[in-house]
Amino acid sequence: MDNKRIIIAIDGHSSCGKSTFAKAIAARLGYIFIDTGAMYRAVTLYAAENGAIVNGIVDEERVEAMLQDINIDFRFNPQRGASDIYVNGDLVEGKIRGIEVSNSVSAVSSIGAVRQKLVAMQQQMGRNGGVVMDGRDIGTVVFPNAELKIYMTADAMVRAERRYKELTAKGDSVTIEQIYENVVSRDKADMSRAISPLRKADDAVVLDNSHMSVEEQMSWFDEQYQRVING
Numbered sequence: 001m002d003n004k005r006i007i008i009a010i011d012g013h014s015s016c017g018k019s020t021f022a023k024a025i026a027a028r029l030g031y032i033f034i035d036t037g038a039m040y041r042a043v044t045l046y047a048a049e050n051g052a053i054v055n056g057i058v059d060e061e062r063v064e065a066m067l068q069d070i071n072i073d074f075r076f077n078p079q080r081g082a083s084d085i086y087v088n089g090d091l092v093e094g095k096i097r098g099i100e101v102s103n104s105v106s107a108v109s110s111i112g113a114v115r116q117k118l119v120a121m122q123q124q125m126g127r128n129g130g131v132v133m134d135g136r137d138i139g140t141v142v143f144p145n146a147e148l149k150i151y152m153t154a155d156a157m158v159r160a161e162r163r164y165k166e167l168t169a170k171g172d173s174v175t176i177e178q179i180y181e182n183v184v185s186r187d188k189a190d191m192s193r194a195i196s197p198l199r200k201a202d203d204a205v206v207l208d209n210s211h212m213s214v215e216e217q218m219s220w221f222d223e224q225y226q227r228v229i230n231g
């Protein structure tokens with residue numbers, strides 16, 4: 001039974017370690033890891049670099065018109081043990097996590113045509129199973145039949161502190177207040193948008209990792225995985 005390759009959907013709030021967790025699970029199971037937030041970030045970066053976001057204001061019509069020019073793909077990077085994201089052949093992995101993209105990504109991801117395009121790509125990528133996909137609508141919209149759905153959350157200040165450490169380690173000059181503000185406003189935007197808002201799927205299991213180590217999260221995951229696999 002253990003070789004059944006399932007779909008694992010991980011949704012939840014911003015900056016609660018979904019990608020780190022998803023990546024570790026994928027490595028453990030030999031599954032593909034897909035960071036869908038990176039796809040929304042890549043579209044946002046492209047829109048910003050091509051004049052569709054000016055002074056933080058997103059021109060939805062222009063973004064929609066641009067979608068046909070945006071070709072996203074993932075290529076495995078053995079050094080990171082995960083895939084890097086490319087837009088029209090350019091590696092953008094290092095550019096999509098900054099505060100500017102973070103501040104506009106919720107607005108871009110609320111555009112129906114953007115979601116339509118990215119959801120279709122995600123469904124295609126996960127169709128054969130053996131994937132861990134993280135995002136906001138994976139268990140509710142992209143793969144409502146996923147065998148294992150996890151809804152992750154953590155205290156907002158704990159999340160802000162984690163993201164702050166990550167960004168300052170990379171040399172970004174940001175303040176903890178800016179990050180906290182971004183985390184809270186993205187939660188609000190993600191949960192209140194009209195199309196595919198972030199919400200826990202009825203059959204998702206909740207993981208609040210505010211005070212959990214990575215090891216504790218992994219042993220929690222093992223229990224959930226065994227429950228599903230042993231049916």
Ligand code: DC
Nearest residue numbers: 036037038040105109135136137186
């Ligand atoms: O996971 P992340 O913080 O990198 O995601 C960036 C943004 O993309 C997030 O604020 C909301 C949006 N997003 C989404 O709307 N749907 C997804 N499946 C993934 C991300």
